[in-house]
Amino acid sequence: MVVSERRLSLPNNPITGIVLAIPGYFAGVWLGTLFGLDDDQNTGIILGYLFATAAFLIGIGFLNYPLERLFGWQVTPVTDPAENTGIGRFFRLSLDHKVIGIQYLVTILIMLLFGGIGAMLIRTSLLVPDSTITPPGNYISLIGLHAVMMIFITSAVIVGPFGNYLVPLMIGARRMAFPRLEALSFWVVPPAAVILAAATFWGGFPTGWTGYPPLSVQAGQGMDSYIVGFALIAVALVTSGINMLATIIGLRAPGMTWTRLPMFVWGIFTTSILGLLAAPVLAAALIMLAMDRTVNTSFFLASNGGSNYLWENLFWFFGHPEVYIFILPAFGIIMEIVPHFARKPLWGYRTGVVGLFGVALLSWFVWQHHLFVSGIAPVLRPFYMLSTELISIPTGIIFLVVLGTLWRARVWFTVPMLFCMGFLFNFLIGGISGVYLSDVPTDVTLHGSYFSMAHFHYTIMGGEIFALMAAAYYWLPKMTGKMLSPTIGRIHFWWMFIAFNSTFFPLFIVGLLNMPRRVAAYNPDLVGLNRWVTISAYFLFGSMLVFAGNLIYSWFFVARPAVANPWHARSLEWQVPTPVPAANFDRVPVIVAGPYEYGIPNARPVADLGGIVGATGGG
Amino acid sequence: MGAFRIDEADRPHLVRLLVIWIVLSAIGVLAVLQIHYPPYDQTVQGQDQSRTLALLTALATPVFIAVVMMVLYSAVFFRRTTPELVDGPPMLGNTPVQIAWVAISAIVVLFLAVVGIATLASSNVAHAVGQPGRAIGQAGGQTGSGTPGGAGSEMQVQVIAQQWYFTYRYADYGGVETTHLYLPVDRPVELHITSIDIIHSFWAYQLGVKADANPGVDNIFHVTPQKTGSFQVRCAELCGLWHGNMADSEGQVVSQSAFDIWIAQQQKDFEVISKAVPSYAPYYFPEPLIKGG
Amino acid sequence: MAVRTRAYEADAAAAAALDTRLAGIGTWLFLAADLFFFVAWWFAFFYLRALNNHQDWKAQGIGPPSKGYGAIVLVLALATAITYFLGSRQATMAFLFRLLTPVALVLGIATCLFQGYEMWHLGFGLTEGGYPSVFSGLSGAWVIQFALATAWLASIVTQTGPAGDTIVRRQPAASFAWILLYLAAIGLVNYFLLYVVA
Numbered sequence A: 001m002v003v004s005e006r007r008l009s010l011p012n013n014p015i016t017g018i019v020l021a022i023p024g025y026f027a028g029v030w031l032g033t034l035f036g037l038d039d040d041q042n043t044g045i046i047l048g049y050l051f052a053t054a055a056f057l058i059g060i061g062f063l064n065y066p067l068e069r070l071f072g073w074q075v076t077p078v079t080d081p082a083e084n085t086g087i088g089r090f091f092r093l094s095l096d097h098k099v100i101g102i103q104y105l106v107t108i109l110i111m112l113l114f115g116g117i118g119a120m121l122i123r124t125s126l127l128v129p130d131s132t133i134t135p136p137g138n139y140i141s142l143i144g145l146h147a148v149m150m151i152f153i154t155s156a157v158i159v160g161p162f163g164n165y166l167v168p169l170m171i172g173a174r175r176m177a178f179p180r181l182e183a184l185s186f187w188v189v190p191p192a193a194v195i196l197a198a199a200t201f202w203g204g205f206p207t208g209w210t211g212y213p214p215l216s217v218q219a220g221q222g223m224d225s226y227i228v229g230f231a232l233i234a235v236a237l238v239t240s241g242i243n244m245l246a247t248i249i250g251l252r253a254p255g256m257t258w259t260r261l262p263m264f265v266w267g268i269f270t271t272s273i274l275g276l277l278a279a280p281v282l283a284a285a286l287i288m289l290a291m292d293r294t295v296n297t298s299f300f301l302a303s304n305g306g307s308n309y310l311w312e313n314l315f316w317f318f319g320h321p322e323v324y325i326f327i328l329p330a331f332g333i334i335m336e337i338v339p340h341f342a343r344k345p346l347w348g349y350r351t352g353v354v355g356l357f358g359v360a361l362l363s364w365f366v367w368q369h370h371l372f373v374s375g376i377a378p379v380l381r382p383f384y385m386l387s388t389e390l391i392s393i394p395t396g397i398i399f400l401v402v403l404g405t406l407w408r409a410r411v412w413f414t415v416p417m418l419f420c421m422g423f424l425f426n427f428l429i430g431g432i433s434g435v436y437l438s439d440v441p442t443d444v445t446l447h448g449s450y451f452s453m454a455h456f457h458y459t460i461m462g463g464e465i466f467a468l469m470a471a472a473y474y475w476l477p478k479m480t481g482k483m484l485s486p487t488i489g490r491i492h493f494w495w496m497f498i499a500f501n502s503t504f505f506p507l508f509i510v511g512l513l514n515m516p517r518r519v520a521a522y523n524p525d526l527v528g529l530n531r532w533v534t535i536s537a538y539f540l541f542g543s544m545l546v547f548a549g550n551l552i553y554s555w556f557f558v559a560r561p562a563v564a565n566p567w568h569a570r571s572l573e574w575q576v577p578t579p580v581p582a583a584n585f586d587r588v589p590v591i592v593a594g595p596y597e598y599g600i601p602n603a604r605p606v607a608d609l610g611g612i613v614g615a616t617g618g619g
Numbered sequence B: 001m002g003a004f005r006i007d008e009a010d011r012p013h014l015v016r017l018l019v020i021w022i023v024l025s026a027i028g029v030l031a032v033l034q035i036h037y038p039p040y041d042q043t044v045q046g047q048d049q050s051r052t053l054a055l056l057t058a059l060a061t062p063v064f065i066a067v068v069m070m071v072l073y074s075a076v077f078f079r080r081t082t083p084e085l086v087d088g089p090p091m092l093g094n095t096p097v098q099i100a101w102v103a104i105s106a107i108v109v110l111f112l113a114v115v116g117i118a119t120l121a122s123s124n125v126a127h128a129v130g131q132p133g134r135a136i137g138q139a140g141g142q143t144g145s146g147t148p149g150g151a152g153s154e155m156q157v158q159v160i161a162q163q164w165y166f167t168y169r170y171a172d173y174g175g176v177e178t179t180h181l182y183l184p185v186d187r188p189v190e191l192h193i194t195s196i197d198i199i200h201s202f203w204a205y206q207l208g209v210k211a212d213a214n215p216g217v218d219n220i221f222h223v224t225p226q227k228t229g230s231f232q233v234r235c236a237e238l239c240g241l242w243h244g245n246m247a248d249s250e251g252q253v254v255s256q257s258a259f260d261i262w263i264a265q266q267q268k269d270f271e272v273i274s275k276a277v278p279s280y281a282p283y284y285f286p287e288p289l290i291k292g293g
Numbered sequence C: 001m002a003v004r005t006r007a008y009e010a011d012a013a014a015a016a017a018l019d020t021r022l023a024g025i026g027t028w029l030f031l032a033a034d035l036f037f038f039v040a041w042w043f044a045f046f047y048l049r050a051l052n053n054h055q056d057w058k059a060q061g062i063g064p065p066s067k068g069y070g071a072i073v074l075v076l077a078l079a080t081a082i083t084y085f086l087g088s089r090q091a092t093m094a095f096l097f098r099l100l101t102p103v104a105l106v107l108g109i110a111t112c113l114f115q116g117y118e119m120w121h122l123g124f125g126l127t128e129g130g131y132p133s134v135f136s137g138l139s140g141a142w143v144i145q146f147a148l149a150t151a152w153l154a155s156i157v158t159q160t161g162p163a164g165d166t167i168v169r170r171q172p173a174a175s176f177a178w179i180l181l182y183l184a185a186i187g188l189v190n191y192f193l194l195y196v197v198a
């Protein structure tokens, strides 16, 4: 094959990306003023954000490969092995799933800091029952930014860092199926966060994360950030979904049968199905919203042939699977970690997988429980009440599997194990409070109140984020090569656990006592409880600083190198050396046993790492 | 393996757990039943919701105690005691236990759903919604003259939401528009909630009423006050700048005679501006394009 | 349980086979996701049509643009997909492949141009109610995807020369036919909804 020697020689890095993004933005704005039908520059701003993102991605180097293929140039090697060792590889387009995992981790931790600061500002404003600390306009911008930023984060916080880093290691692959898609699923996240933050220049957006029209149609230019930022996250969900599913289906090592797949991989698998299929529905709804705002169509305007119910249906058809996109990887983490520290096989492997799929399947049939009081199709409410309550069955199965694994175990109380137990407690409260909201008569009182706010913080923060912490203490030694301090870890756990419950449990009561969500002014009778919650929230933020401190302390000050398998775990990812070699596995591992076969007489090691000499097919 | 044969090693744990669970659950259920659950008993529907909340809490308590007890018990009794790692007994699962667990949770779930549906049906909460225009399975246009529904003795009251306050129109009293909601005690009311700009949600806390106000939609909610007293009204759907202040604490449930005096006064005050407001309709459409700024 | 070894053969042919298999899986996953995207639009179509809020689904004098014109676009799209499909079944070096792929490209470009022309001459404004909204959004979303597919088709055509990339990667070029066929099928459903059911 004759290949032309020509190649693109743009320096591909984020600086180039930013340098290109700025003129990209203004080109979009200029084009918008040429063709825009509205007087509010919304067309220009949306095009500007899209052009800037495209220019940024070109600067990062995403256009090289298609152009090189189109014109038959030599394909630029993205990961030059010589350059692929220094700290610089984290600041460039890399197709190494391990680098992408770390890039994701750091990016999301930075985003988490901003989302958390938003939460602190919200709670500060609620120290007083009127809007003297934060004017109502600022308050509403703040809750919108906090909410959407946190949704961006929680959509990717497990799949991004841990899914990307660990899935190939856990299934015995040397790479992902589509490394370029994988890289794309990361590189759209920083622009999404920046575009969302840009809403502050336009006074934010007034709709919270649900973006209900007609308010979102009449809202100011900050709403355009919501549309484009969320659309980029939809791109990330679809690309990461395609990549993860194809990897798990097509790149498992020999002997890695479906019944030997680690539970964490099952969690990623089910969540990827949801992300793959739900995000396109959101994308369609966002396009409709953008059209209503720019070319004055009327998808959502009742007086012109549209309906706000259309948005509510499309948004929640995406939105309910979306909340399980958050929690399924967390279920996977809990079922993955508990056996290793219980030193027992997973109690009911197949049952646990059925539980994950049960949750994933049912999540498509429940979305109208968000709309019980909206006035849509009241005759269907009993159906959605039943389907929602049915989700407690597969969720209960997952609890049973974990409790059964703990039964008569020899529990090794490590920090990850503590976080798993914290997860069980918090998610139990989150799940039970969900039943209150799924019951139509009680939902009439609780809908839109602090009760529902407390419910989803218990499931997302108490559930997903606690699972994330378990994952961090468990897997970061493999990913960074440094052990986190277990002493600080224990302080972190207890501090976070107590502060979390002290923050969010009173909010159930606040909600029952007539306080709606998203208000800067509230009934002065509730000021005592609200102040308690605010103080607790400061402590909760403090516990996150303890975590950050632990990361910094362990990485930079007391560099305690991690051994290859500090937990003496059986599963495959712990059998590779630390730091993980560039090719993951010298030889293709042959999987000969399941990952959780503790205590089974004559159990074989999980894999024969001497395996087959050969390639996993490129990469 | 026998269906429910209990392993000798399990028996002491199971007996202990069962005893703890029964004792704690009994105490817990009795404790949570002492609580007065909102929205209390000003209306029939609110009372139903209070009772459902009490029932859900009473059912949730044993479940909560069971799981927390299991986690704590494992943490205390199934902790490793030796300095070096030891593996636990290799239990791979137990099909009868799993089937029993699923069956029990299915029974609880179905029981909850049946109770919920029965309460929904009996308390008649928001049983019908007027769709705008020619809705699916509903004939008729959107001119909507006169009173909608006209169901027997139910009083028709329209709630109109806009940024950032509610007004009320009494269809049975010439469509008079008021700034506070007064309701006579012991008379069923059919609330018609609608909006003339964006989505709001009408939340009358003590009445046990919450229903979204959508532009061009007539959202119907049935409520029967059974005690006099004041109630609070506020917006429960984010509606822009002053959403948090879209509240009114001057709602009143009063006796029929007090209501008659009040509504007569309102009608008198209303006479002057009656020509300015649009005639009564089931819902109103906002100005064609509410866009920009 | 059967042990899968297929993916781990040492030679280059097996590696290429693995890439082909992954490309096939990825194509089907993408099509599933994209189908949900269009289902959301179809839902909007039926929902707004049934609701007919303010009698403004199709206000006075508003209706589908010329049925015949829509049919031309549809036929061109189907012809693009079928032409390419037939060509891609041939061995890459074959005469038929070299002949049919450029024809498909021309047809694809024509599809986009005709659809674009139609959208500039709709006979109604975008602001005039439910049907105009859905028509412009759904047709627009479809033609943008079709245009992107046509651009990809162009890159395949440039690589049909003796040293071209398509020669090396014949299998992915063949599985691309499914994307074109899928988009043409979506176009068929859209035509039925927007011009016939309306």
Ligand SMILES: [Cu+2]
Binding pocket: A319, A320, A323, A366, A367, A369, A370
């Ligand atoms: Cu939901």
Ligand SMILES: [Cu+2]
Binding pocket: B161, B162, B163, B164, B199, B200, B201, B235, B236, B237, B238, B239, B243, B246
């Ligand atoms: Cu409001």
